Amino acid sequence: MAAISTLGISPAADFATEDSPRSALPALLTTAVNMSPDLPNHILIVGGGVFGLSTALALSRRHKGSITLLEAAPAIPNPxxxxxxxxRILRADYANPAYARLAQQALTQWRSTPWGHDGRYNRNGLVLVASSSSSGDHTYVxxxxxxxxxxxPDAVELLPTASDVRRVVPGYGVAAHVSGGYVNWDSAWSDAESAIRHAKHLLDETGRVTFLSxxxxxxxxxxxxxxxxxxxGVELSDGNRISADLVVLATGAWTGKLVDLRGRAEATGHPLAYLPLTDEEQRQLNDMPTVLNLSTGMFIIPPRNNELKIGRHGYGYRNPVRINHPTASSAPVEVSLPLHGTSVPLEGQLAARAALREMLPALADRPFSKTRVCWYTDTPKGDFIISYHPEIKSLFIATGGSGHGYKFLPVLxxxxxxxxxxxxxxxxxxxxAWTDNPVTTPAGGLGVVWTEDGSRSGARGMLLVDELEKSTNTSPSNCPSNCPSNSTNDNSGDAKVISKL
Incomplete structure (x- = not known):
């Protein structure tokens, strides 16, 4: 198999190590590592997702002062x-050993504690594959x-050929353009909304956190x-203010509205499509492993409640908007921010159809029950940003999930x-660490961020509004033969959103 066997992998391969020496730690971090300062009394966490809730849980155990969590939605989880x-996929399958080790710690919590109860941990395995035409994908695999x-070591099985992949995933189409990969039977998937509710429940039980909307x-x-x-502190959209000794921004893809992250993080939208299944189909696919094709970015997660999810872990869509500089009195700046209330553009729906034809061809032409765009906070190498701001005192940044933060919820x-x-x-x-080397343009300005960690594929530079306009302007007469024209999704609402921009 080009992706694995020809690269000399053996079952006894040494654990991969990073090239960066310890001396490469930034001076700011080197100083901080030698200190254990007490935390200030009143800590305000902005954001009630994975980063915010997990921070609040840790502080409720380790901090004697007051903790406030501000969430934009009226309730948690925010829809x-x-x-x-x-x-969401639970995996320790990372090319970077530091993430692999941390994910393994998280998986232990998912498996052996109430974090994994009530459908929050489902051990179906993960099949990681790549095509024969892309060496970069092979490196990550x-x-x-x-x-x-x-x-x-006992949970991993090498799949040297496409036929081996089809043996593990019987529904995989015979026309699948993969050269092989491997399966990790210790990987799993999680009911993500249930886990967010569980985290909120744990916080409610402590009585330590004040929740504000x-x-x-x-x-x-x-x-x-x-x-x-x-x-x-922070000022709310209604003019009210919340004071704090330390503000933690755990605001995900919205962080660029509150602090300048240009060149360091970018909000990108990624397509998800959902397919209805019969009871019999649910039974047939219930135990299938998750399949992730790194050459296309497409993945399919085992169905839940008679619904199959297809997604793409690629470069995503940007939604650039002009806003006032978040923290300085200067000219407006352009940042990408989430655009909610839209379905997936035709381009993304066609990609989902193509993935179904390759992985589960019998379902390829069935109408989707719904689609949605999931917003990542992408960083240049897919690394989180968990750091004090170097120029703004009493501000801590916890963001940059880059589409892979959820699995770390129990330990993050x-x-x-x-x-x-x-x-x-x-x-x-x-x-x-907060990087001193942001992405720049040839002219020296702060540039657009696309995650290049080896796990992404597909087109760079797509704009969500442009793709939605293309979808709106595509009629049955000029729709390609494999266009999902029978989909139950209606893009007319997207056109209304576009007209307001």
Missing amino acids: HGSSVDSS RKSYENIKCLS GQAERLIIDHSNNNQNQVT GDKIVDAMQGILDSDLARLW
């Missing part, structure tokens, strides 16, 4: 949250295999403190608080 869905083989409009910054910018909060206290493991501190 527009990136981790509020029927399913190879490194992931090496790492997971050391972490879970409101849309954070801007940071309140005091410029008079010896010429040092210092955050003292303690790592975030470790970073707040300056005691985070050096390998994670290095990965999650």
Whole structure:
């Protein structure tokens, strides 16, 4: 198999290591690692998703002061949250060993504690494949295999050929353009919305966290403190203010509205489509493993409640808008922000159809029950941003999930608080540090971020509004033969959204 066997992988392959030496830690982090400062009394967490809830849980155990969590939606889970869905993949299959180790710790919690109860942990396995035409995808598969083989040697099975893949996933089409891969039977999937509710329930039981509902409009910054910018709270869209000694921004794809992340993080939308199944089809597919094709970015997760989910982990769609600079009195800036209330553009629906033809061809022409765009906060290498802001005092950033943060929910909060206290493991501190080298344009300005961690594929540069307009303008007469014209999705609402932009 080009993706695995020709690259010399053996079951005894050494655990992959990072090239960066410990001395590469930024000076700011090197100083922080040698300190364990007490946390300030009143901490305000903005955002009630994976990063915000996990931080609140850790603080409820480790912080004696007051904790407030502000969520934009009236209740948690927020229906527009990136981790509020029927399913999310739980995997330790990473090319980067630091993420593989941390994910393995999280999987232990999913398996052995109430985190995994009530459908929140379903051990179906993960099949990771690549085509024979893309060496970059093979590299990610190879490194992931090496790492997971050391972490879970008895759970990993090499799939050297396409026929081996079809043996593990019987429905996989005979025309599948894959050269092989591997299956990790320890991987699983989770009822994501249920897990968010569980996290909120755990916080309610502590009685330690004050929950508030409101849309954070801007940071309140005091410029008079010896010429040092210092955050003292947030102002809401209704004009009310919340004061705090430390503000933690865990606002996901909306973070770029509150602090300048240009060149460091980008909000990107990714297509998800859902297919209705009969009771018999649910039974037939219930035990299938999740399949992720790194050459196309397409994945299919085992069905839940008679609904099959197809998604794409690619470069995504941007939604650039002009806003006032979040923290400075300067000219407006362009950032990508989520656009909710839209279905997936025709381009994304066709990609889902193509994935079904390859993976489950018998279902390829069935109308979708719904589609949605899931918003990531992408960073250049897919690394989280978990760090104090270097230029704004009392501001801590916890974002940059890059489409793979959910699985860490049971363990991420303690790592975030470790970073707040300056005691985070050096390998994670290095990965999650605020970068001094943002993406730039040829002219030297701050550039657009596309995640290049080896796990993404497909087209770069797509704009959501443009793709939605193409969908609206595509009529049955000029629709391609494989156009999902019988889909139950209606893009007329998208046209109304576009007209308001």
